[in-house]
Amino acid sequence: xxDIIIWxxxxxxxxxxxxxxxxxxxxxxxxxxxxxxxxxxxxxxxDPEIAVRRLDKRGKGRKPLENVKYLTAVQDNYCKLxxxxxxxxxxxxxxxxxxxSEILNCSKVRGNVYV
Numbered sequence: 001x002x003d004i005i006i007w008x009x010x011x012x013x014x015x016x017x018x019x020x021x022x023x024x025x026x027x028x029x030x031x032x033x034x035x036x037x038x039x040x041x042x043x044x045x046x047d048p049e050i051a052v053r054r055l056d057k058r059g060k061g062r063k064p065l066e067n068v069k070y071l072t073a074v075q076d077n078y079c080k081l082x083x084x085x086x087x088x089x090x091x092x093x094x095x096x097x098x099x100x101s102e103i104l105n106c107s108k109v110r111g112n113v114y115v
Contacts, residue, residue, distance in 0.1 A: 020077055042087070042090055
């Protein structure tokens, strides 16, 4: 039997966010090398301005780093990481149903859907 683990974040998140802050991330390589390699990494990509508008619509305020400038730097870092780590990019402006469908299709192509 194979365990299935679905995370909404992984070490790649640390690379993207820390690099956007100008933090050296070489130490993360040591951690990444001992972690299990994911079968599939999905990057939900959205324009930072749209992301900030969505956050504002929630009416709960934003955290200090939830701003267009920082989120643009984070997105730039993810773009650099996606080829290095074979991430699948999906447009996060699609409907929830369409995003789920795209993820399931990616999983089927890679042969790791356990439904």
